[in-house]
Amino acid sequence: xxxxxxxxxxxxxxxAILIGTNLILWPFLxxxxxxxxxxxxxxxxxxxxxxxxxxPKWSYTQAVTICASAEQAWPWxxxxxxxxxxLYSYEWxxxxxxxxxxxxxxxxxxxxxxxxxxxxxxxxxxxxxAVAIVEPCxxxxxxxxxxxxxxxxxxxxxxxxxFASTWGFYLVPQNDGTTRFITxxxxxxxxxxxxxxMYGPPLVEPISCVMxxxxxxxxxxxxxxxxx
Numbered sequence: 456x457x458x459x460x461x462x463x464x465x466x467x468x469x470x471a472i473l474i475g476t477n478l479i480l481w482p483f484l485x486x487x488x489x490x491x492x493x494x495x496x497x498x499x500x501x502x503x504x505x506x507x508x509x510x511p512k513w514s515y516t517q518a519v520t521i522c523a524s525a526e527q528a529w530p531w532x533x534x535x536x537x538x539x540x541x542l543y544s545y546e547w548x549x550x551x552x553x554x555x556x557x558x559x560x561x562x563x564x565x566x567x568x569x570x571x572x573x574x575x576x577x578x579x580x581x582x583x584x585a586v587a588i589v590e591p592c593x594x595x596x597x598x599x600x601x602x603x604x605x606x607x608x609x610x611x612x613x614x615x616x617x618f619a620s621t622w623g624f625y626l627v628p629q630n631d632g633t634t635r636f637i638t639x640x641x642x643x644x645x646x647x648x649x650x651x652x653m654y655g656p657p658l659v660e661p662i663s664c665v666m667x668x669x670x671x672x673x674x675x676x677x678x679x680x681x682x683x
Contacts (some may be wrong), residue, residue: 467547470669477661485656488664489515492671497637504588504596504623504639511641513656515664518637519671523682525626525634529592531674531681532624534559534566536575543673544666554578560677569595582606584622596623608653618644618654636674638667 477484490498493516521528534540541558542549549556554577574583575597584607587598599607600619607620620642627635640663644654652658 463545463547466669467545467551470545470548470665474662474665477665478658481657481661485660488660489517491517491664491668493518493637497635502623502625502637502639503590503594504598504621505641507587507596507598507600507621508619508641508643511643512646512654513660514639514641515660515667516637516639517664517667517671518635519675520629521634521636521675521678523634523678524632525592525628527682528626528634528636528674528678530562530567531677532595532626533569533589534563535624536566537577537579539563539566539575542577542666542670543677544669548666552578553580558673562681577607581608587621588623592626594623594625596621613647616645616647616650618642618650620654636671638671640667 477488497518498516531540531543535542537554537556540563541556543558544556546556546558569586569589571586571589573586575586576583582599582605584597584599585605586595588594588596597607598619598621599605601617602619606618608618620640623637623639625635625637625639627637629635642654642659644650646655
C-alpha cells in the first residue's frame with residue numbers, strides 16, 4: 456500500500472480549502488458540484504441501480520473521460536474501499552477522521568473478485584455499504600437502506616426515520632477507445648431537520664462532491680499511467 460507523502464498532505468490541504476469554499480458558497484456552487492464533468496445526456500440517462508432509490512430527495516452525477524479502455528479501468532475500480540485499494544481521493548483528509556485509507560498505486564489481485572452481497576467500507580468503524588450490482592467492466596452499485604437493515608452511515612432511531620442511498624460507478628466505452636467514467640449518488644430520507652442535515656445536501660453535498668471529484672481524477676490518473 457502507498458504511504459502518505461508530502462504531496463498527499465498538500466493535496467489534502469487544497470481539498471480542505473475547496474470543501475470549505477463549497478460550504479460557505481453552498482447555494483452558488485451547487486450546479487457546478489452536482490454535475491461536474493457530466494454531459495446533459497449523462498445527467499438525464501437512466502443508469503442501472505437507479506431503481507433501488509426511485510425517488511431521491513437529491514442526487515448528483517459526475518463524470519470524467521479516461522484515455523484507456525473499460526477493461527483497463529475495471530481492476531482499479533473493483534478494488535476500491537477502506538482496507539482494500541482505497542478511495543483514490545484526499546487520503547490525508549480521510550485519515551484525519553480515522554478512515555485508515557491507503558490508496559493503492561497498483562492493481563491488487565486479492566481484491567479483484569467483488570460480487571453482490573459483499574461490503575465496501577468507507578471507515579473501519581462504520582457499517583459497510585452493501586454491493587448490490589456488479590457488471591464486470593461496466594458497473595458497480597452500492598446500496599444502503601435502513602428499512603432493509605443495511606446502513607452505510609449512522610441513522611436516527613426515531614420512529615418513522617429512514618435513509619436509503621445508492622452510489623453507482625459506471626464505465627461507458629467510447630468509439631475512440633476512451634471510456635467515460637460516471638458516478639452517481641442518490642439519497643432518500645424522511646425530511647426532518649436532523650435527517651436533512653445528516654443525509655441531505657446542505658452539509659453532505661459540498662463534502663462528498665469534492666471528495667468524489669478527486670476520486671474520479673485519482674482513478675483516471677492511475678488507469679492512464681498504467682495503460683502507458
